[in-house]
Amino acid sequence: MASKKASESEIIMTELVLPNDTNLFGNLMGGRLMYWMDIAAALSASKHCNAPVVTASVDNISFESPIKLGNVVHIEARVSRAFTTSMEVHLNVWGEDLTHQYKYKSNEAYYTFVALDPNRKPRPVVPLEPSNETEQKLFDGALRRRQLRLILGGKMKPDDALELKALFIKD
Amino acid sequence: MASKKASESEIIMTELVLPNDTNLFGNLMGGRLMYWMDIAAALSASKHCNAPVVTASVDNISFESPIKLGNVVHIEARVSRAFTTSMEVHLNVWGEDLTHQYKYKSNEAYYTFVALDPNRKPRPVVPLEPSNETEQKLFDGALRRRQLRLILGGKMKPDDALELKALFIKD
């Protein structure tokens, strides 16, 4: 099974913030943004593995700048690493006010998906091959984030998370 | 400023999974669920502080059992801890097949919100007082989760996250 590049799974999504997407301050609701991010990331994962996928987990997301009614949401999604049957997708999100030519970072996130066969069982996915330094860094970090997911999901003991542990203990 | 109990901020939300909420396998999409959870959690936070709130961050969420088309989604949200101007909300999510009387855990999550004054600036919120052991445990864990959020958001160094560090170093 040949490997694929991150750029081959790129999905670019552009959405306009409409009234029903906003709270009383006229800003995009976090949940609505996570909905769009989930679709963009799922399409990216599906493009990588050429199979249907389901969302397995979402990493900590922090919302920086509010995106206003009438502004544009830009989402860029790419697979950052493929495991046996799952893929981590890295997302960058920007808001943009087209009238004032002002584009600003909203957040960055990692969604994880599992590829499914027609019987809805996990199926193997093709590996991801990083092509440059940025992709390599995301690829390496994926292991640490995976350990954090497993610990937070109660499926790994902190002691066994060697890569993650190294963040706290430097000797 | 008097404190409030977790039960005072309880929000119970029930949603029916409709065709447009599902993927090709007929299962609820993760993003649609996060959208509902964001609204339930925001209402809970707003009920606690009696002010409008905005989503600041969402902790790692892992999706266990798929929720099927026509099934019911139950979301229970309660504030687990209040900080100066922010609140952590704890959510429990179940799916239910009413025909087969089968109710199953879908996931558990933590959303954080900031209370805003009319000028959209953060405003102080009333403290939360845990009333029983479960609430105390959620209250205590909130500090550790907050440190994790700050580290993941690049706003705290791992070395300063004492409560979190203790998970990895036991001596």
Add this chain to the structure above:
Amino acid sequence: MASKKASESEIIMTELVLPNDTNLFGNLMGGRLMYWMDIAAALSASKHCNAPVVTASVDNISFESPIKLGNVVHIEARVSRAFTTSMEVHLNVWGEDLTHQYKYKSNEAYYTFVALDPNRKPRPVVPLEPSNETEQKLFDGALRRRQLRLILGGKMKPDDALELKALFIKD
């Protein structure tokens, strides 16, 4: 076939009033509220009989206080009486302004559902057993309301509606 309690069919639904749910005065449209009430009531009926249900009729609904944009809608639904293959569901609806800690009654309603078997034919449902005075009162009134439904639907003559008739003739 053992009977069930009203509390076993309770459904609590919480919805946030968004821009598209409102009229030009910024108040929740009646039709949007009836849509949510229909889903809450259907889930309650389905929870009672553990079978799919379809809406058979809706009793007179009168809308008291307008629910404003950004306010919360609380719907509580419980089966009030089960007939051979149909169930009457009683709903209470409140609006709430979380910022001002102000909760107000919006309306009360009765929806009736029929349980269906896999061939879409009406199927018998388990009886409802009232557990307290309030439930008994709703249970007793269900008969009168049913006669009114049958008369209004042209399926019963006023003369045969003994319970209902008693409202007008007291001797």
Add this chain to the structure above:
Amino acid sequence: MASKKASESEIIMTELVLPNDTNLFGNLMGGRLMYWMDIAAALSASKHCNAPVVTASVDNISFESPIKLGNVVHIEARVSRAFTTSMEVHLNVWGEDLTHQYKYKSNEAYYTFVALDPNRKPRPVVPLEPSNETEQKLFDGALRRRQLRLILGGKMKPDDALELKALFIKD
């Protein structure tokens, strides 16, 4: 203030039943239909009084034939009687399968609206003048239905509902 004819307030609405409007049997949900009916009726009332209106009440609705996915919903709404500041709107609803050239009655209903001035206070509406026998019958029945609404809303005693009482006591 000159009177208006029922035909001047006619609204004809046609909707296609899409997947998200249907239950698991592929039939239009009652609540979704009531949503469309509310909008059609509100437009009809607004056309009669040339002012914004709000839904005051909905009379008993009974759903006869299910309307299937892909079928068409036809709604015809006309004001049947105007009171001081409110209007009763009469609706006829049909389903239609265009492929099989099969059109069937779904239900009939009465919605009541109140006209509002810019300060959201009830304002007087122009009277309705029936033009033929059918319209006269709907006009006359409106008084009886109004009494029923007032009794069911707890605002009139059965003894005072003379027109309605006559249905039960014939001597």
Add this chain to the structure above:
Amino acid sequence: MASKKASESEIIMTELVLPNDTNLFGNLMGGRLMYWMDIAAALSASKHCNAPVVTASVDNISFESPIKLGNVVHIEARVSRAFTTSMEVHLNVWGEDLTHQYKYKSNEAYYTFVALDPNRKPRPVVPLEPSNETEQKLFDGALRRRQLRLILGGKMKPDDALELKALFIKD
């Protein structure tokens, strides 16, 4: 195969412009209107041929007057000509401000549909018989518009579009 009249395929659709249908100026977005027009036209075509249809093309649409939030959209659709397996539908669209009793033309358009058999292959449709001068004019123009569609779609050479060519060359 007997012919049908244009009036037999008439569809009247009425929609209320809600917040999510509008741009930042509070006017109906062109794309939302084209969505409603597509459904109205598809229902009209389907009513003519009593078969499912798919949109084949849409002719040049020009938007005259903006339709405002809270205004009403009226769409009237009728088949203007039937070809072997396709139908051209003519639409008229008006906006209406019910409060000010002001109705205004928004646009006029032509949508073309193909009738499909159960295997999704084009199937023959019944001819349309114009009943008056207006319908005859629309019927005649349909040929010219069809040539324009074929030229614009790269399926006909300008030289072969005799009816259309006559518009430019008068001798």
Add this chain to the structure above:
Amino acid sequence: MASKKASESEIIMTELVLPNDTNLFGNLMGGRLMYWMDIAAALSASKHCNAPVVTASVDNISFESPIKLGNVVHIEARVSRAFTTSMEVHLNVWGEDLTHQYKYKSNEAYYTFVALDPNRKPRPVVPLEPSNETEQKLFDGALRRRQLRLILGGKMKPDDALELKALFIKD
């Protein structure tokens, strides 16, 4: 006023076809696609002129290959020519089946927008400067398409449409 390049106004939109976007054959409805195209094109025009825009017209669109439920819609929009206060946007639309790695052309279209000042009056826009042969061809064709729009909108006589006329008369 300096000119801008076509690439500066590029908008890439990716959408997933959900159940409610499809007809009974499970294919994307034409109207839903035109809705997405309108938003993508409006964002592109707004990006070019840094002002709010409204849809002025849409040129003939012909739908080639149906896009199926669960497939992806890719829309690429770029300004092809700017006139005094209006802009023509060129769109390319593809469908993609990610599972089968099959991407197919759906259609190509031209939408025209007018830039508005805060008083909703047309305001001048910066010119577009073509950068390569393809862009030059689109730029040149824009004049011919504009004449066709004006003729079809009844605002120009065929005799005055010199560029368009040349298509029919070659001597």
